[in-house]
Amino acid sequence: MSLSFSAGDLTIHRVIEQETTFLPALEMFPDLTPELLAENRAWLRRAKALDDADVLILCFQSYVVKTPHHTILIDTCIGNDKQRPTRPNWHMKTDDAYLNGLKAVGVSVDDIDFVMCTHLHPDHAGWNTRLENGRWVPTFPKARYVFAQTEFDHWTTQNAKTEVPTFVDSVLPVVTANKAEIVSNDFTIGDHARIIPTPGHTPGHVAFAFGKSKDSAVFCGDLMHTPLQTRYPQLSPKFDVDPAQAAVTRRNFLERYCETDTLCCPAHFPSPSVGKIRRKGNAFTCETVS
Numbered sequence: 001m002s003l004s005f006s007a008g009d010l011t012i013h014r015v016i017e018q019e020t021t022f023l024p025a026l027e028m029f030p031d032l033t034p035e036l037l038a039e040n041r042a043w044l045r046r047a048k049a050l051d052d053a054d055v056l057i058l059c060f061q062s063y064v065v066k067t068p069h070h071t072i073l074i075d076t077c078i079g080n081d082k083q084r085p086t087r088p089n090w091h092m093k094t095d096d097a098y099l100n101g102l103k104a105v106g107v108s109v110d111d112i113d114f115v116m117c118t119h120l121h122p123d124h125a126g127w128n129t130r131l132e133n134g135r136w137v138p139t140f141p142k143a144r145y146v147f148a149q150t151e152f153d154h155w156t157t158q159n160a161k162t163e164v165p166t167f168v169d170s171v172l173p174v175v176t177a178n179k180a181e182i183v184s185n186d187f188t189i190g191d192h193a194r195i196i197p198t199p200g201h202t203p204g205h206v207a208f209a210f211g212k213s214k215d216s217a218v219f220c221g222d223l224m225h226t227p228l229q230t231r232y233p234q235l236s237p238k239f240d241v242d243p244a245q246a247a248v249t250r251r252n253f254l255e256r257y258c259e260t261d262t263l264c265c266p267a268h269f270p271s272p273s274v275g276k277i278r279r280k281g282n283a284f285t286c287e288t289v290s
């Protein structure tokens with residue numbers, strides 16, 4: 001299984017924390033009918049995106065991007081010691097899969113210059129922090145953590161109404177440690193990294209495009225969760241905050257990168273996860289590369 005890719009002057013590594021069953025496809029997508037699932041079952045199973053019981057298989061991973069100047073971590077997965085009682089696979093985890101995965105691609109926590117979160121859900125911000133002597137501290141001590149302003153504001157408002165555990169244990173401690181860069185959508189890292197607003201899954205969800213003068217790679221977080229959505233961009237999972245907006249964002253994104261050389265790196269597609277967007281009938285496909 002390939003964990004590393006080149007694109008332009010970038011090197012991209014995958015760091016996998018879990019690759020496992022998540023939710024039944026029909027439960028995750030309220031608009032998915034049994035008939036449509038049946039039409040797509042064979043190729044989804046071949047792609048290892050669906051198991052024998054029609055449960056979707058998702059990869060939970062970060063991407064490490066090395067530009068000529070920086071080492072950047074995109075999303076930080078689930079994390080250890082976090083109270084996530086509604087998700088048994090995430091709850092009070094103590095394994096070393098993630099930190100070993102970083103080591104396996106030759107990266108230490110001290111090497112990360114920037115952490116960039118596509119959005120602030122528990123499986124994208126978890127390793128932002130780790131527990132040290134009963135306190136949450138930044139896992140990547142030398143990194144600036146990039147959070148989109150709209151996303152940060154959204155969770156600030158939610159957290160004021162009802163405590164949001166991920167915001168409290170994985171985002172606010174980074175702010176307290178003065179490591180956060182809360183940025184608008186014109187944020188860039190030199191001429192190598194840019195933000196593409198991709199609202200819908202959450203109000204401030206963003207994608208990150210990398211590459212000098214062109215988008216060599218794009219990291220699109222939870223803009224889509226499974227390759228089924230490239231064929232049917234209108235399918236929004238039940239937890240998209242604004243399903244209609246997410247569907248429009250998804251189609252626009254796929255159209256933007258369709259038939260280009262840009263490596264598309266979604267957070268949750270099954271291994272090898274990374275691919276190029278190609279036209280397929282009235283929709284798209286993500287042709288994996290290895």
Ligand SMILES: [Zn+2]
Binds near residue numbers: 123124267
């Ligand atoms: Zn996610």
